Amino acid sequence: MPSTKGDVPLISPAQNGLAAENFIHQSMAIIMEDAVKKATDVREKVCEWRSPEQLKELLDLELRDGGESESKILQRCRDAIRYSVKTTHPHFFNQLYAGMEPYSLVASFIVEALKPSLYTYEVAPVFTLMEDAVLRKMIEMIGWEEGGDGIFNAGGSMSNMYAVNLARYHHFPDIKEAGLSAVPRLVMFTSQECHYSISKAAALMGIGTKNVYMVPSDNRASFEQRPCCVYFDVCNTIKRNSLCVCVQGAVPFMVNATAGTTVLGAFDPIQEIADICEKYNLWLHVDACWGGAALMSNKHQHLLKGIHRANSVAWNPHKMLMACLQCSAFLVRDKTNLLQRCHSSSASYLFQQDKFYDVSYDTGDKSVQCSRKPDAFKFWLMWKALGTGELEERVDRALATARSPEYANVCFWYSPPSLRNLPDGPELWKKLHTVAPVVKERMMKKGSMMVGYQPHRDKANFFRMIVISPQASRLDMDFVLDEIHNLGKDL
Numbered sequence: 001m002p003s004t005k006g007d008v009p010l011i012s013p014a015q016n017g018l019a020a021e022n023f024i025h026q027s028m029a030i031i032m033e034d035a036v037k038k039a040t041d042v043r044e045k046v047c048e049w050r051s052p053e054q055l056k057e058l059l060d061l062e063l064r065d066g067g068e069s070e071s072k073i074l075q076r077c078r079d080a081i082r083y084s085v086k087t088t089h090p091h092f093f094n095q096l097y098a099g100m101e102p103y104s105l106v107a108s109f110i111v112e113a114l115k116p117s118l119y120t121y122e123v124a125p126v127f128t129l130m131e132d133a134v135l136r137k138m139i140e141m142i143g144w145e146e147g148g149d150g151i152f153n154a155g156g157s158m159s160n161m162y163a164v165n166l167a168r169y170h171h172f173p174d175i176k177e178a179g180l181s182a183v184p185r186l187v188m189f190t191s192q193e194c195h196y197s198i199s200k201a202a203a204l205m206g207i208g209t210k211n212v213y214m215v216p217s218d219n220r221a222s223f224e225q226r227p228c229c230v231y232f233d234v235c236n237t238i239k240r241n242s243l244c245v246c247v248q249g250a251v252p253f254m255v256n257a258t259a260g261t262t263v264l265g266a267f268d269p270i271q272e273i274a275d276i277c278e279k280y281n282l283w284l285h286v287d288a289c290w291g292g293a294a295l296m297s298n299k300h301q302h303l304l305k306g307i308h309r310a311n312s313v314a315w316n317p318h319k320m321l322m323a324c325l326q327c328s329a330f331l332v333r334d335k336t337n338l339l340q341r342c343h344s345s346s347a348s349y350l351f352q353q354d355k356f357y358d359v360s361y362d363t364g365d366k367s368v369q370c371s372r373k374p375d376a377f378k379f380w381l382m383w384k385a386l387g388t389g390e391l392e393e394r395v396d397r398a399l400a401t402a403r404s405p406e407y408a409n410v411c412f413w414y415s416p417p418s419l420r421n422l423p424d425g426p427e428l429w430k431k432l433h434t435v436a437p438v439v440k441e442r443m444m445k446k447g448s449m450m451v452g453y454q455p456h457r458d459k460a461n462f463f464r465m466i467v468i469s470p471q472a473s474r475l476d477m478d479f480v481l482d483e484i485h486n487l488g489k490d491l
Helices: 017-040 052-059 070-082 102-114 125-142 156-171 175-182 197-204 220-225 270-280 291-296 338-343 376-402 426-432 435-446 474-488
Strands: 149-153 185-191 212-215 250-258 283-287 312-315 328-332 409-412 450-456 459-466
Touching (some): 017 070, 102 376, 125 149, 125 291, 149 156, 149 338, 156 175, 156 197, 156 250, 156 312, 156 338, 185 197, 197 212, 270 283, 291 376, 426 459, 435 450, 435 459
Parallel strands (some): 185 212, 185 250, 250 283, 283 312
Antiparallel strands (some): 149 328, 450 459
């Protein structure tokens, strides 16, 4: 082989191995000090806020023809950490994930170092088996005694999209080849409190957002009386041979139940919904991305009573169980390779059937992705290190700390002194609506903590505090209330 090709040298590696190792060593030292140690220190800031314009100038985002020195690149690493939100900080209560999980973090480092892709056993033998082991254990905890199937994927929204696609394929398998022309108008049902990814799935798959019927959360009676057509007045007949078919030709095919809603942390009555779905042959999907962690707890698993009757379940261990982002599982009760049949394309360059090992371990054809990270490893290593018992304690502690009537979502208004003597009425709520945004701005700019807020239906803006991290103590709960008062008492 020639030593050059044109003006490109080929005789030696293009990358200096020793230099790369030295850079990684120095980078890891920065990560340990700034992204692990300081980011979890309650005395440090949750974030060092800068406006977009300021941050663009500080970070020097422009990409140029020439590379920078190692010292400059290391400084870039420090800056990226410095100006990022520290979601592992004890005073971060803004999202449905928080806290630093050491075993899952190490698993993430290993995954990034090895760069595996989880489509075939031959390229990811260890992680293929680990994903299988984790899925089997999760299936067991759901209560599917006869087993099931599943796959880890790129987030809870993707899991919910898998559910919609699989439910549709289950009822109308011809759609895979013939497309939308092979099916009638389809409708699906969910509560008003569902995650927005349900409507996104309907839009993405050509079902249409107008065919997602939002059942009021306080109107279960009408759902039971007219299970296939809540607020769908043209329905006048139920055919017992398959689905309810409405006058306009619409066919209900699935119901989405939510176990742990995003804002309030509420749980749909899965057992009651399962009765309806079984009676009318509707696919039941349970979005337990947030609430699935309660399955780990003997004390709280009653919140998901009836989940074993679901056809599919979405569950995100990266939320309350604290696995590193992202770690999301989609699980299916079916054992007839429905997941594979729905999504397979049998690419011959990946999924050859004459390999020298058992090709049933080549799970990539179940996925809508090609390249797929072994996210299950982050959960597997953590679970191996802690055991089911300590994971149960993690859930119990979070809910005990939150002391919420629903889950770990603590929702509340802060009323500054100037509003406390106003009578209840439109004027009070109009003024109260403006309080949370100002307090949020002040806490972000100070960097003292991070708590989310939002309106909900006709309710004024309120704080939504998510309590997950085992690093958060009673002192931190007191700090939040005191800090909100200090930031908003002059309003």
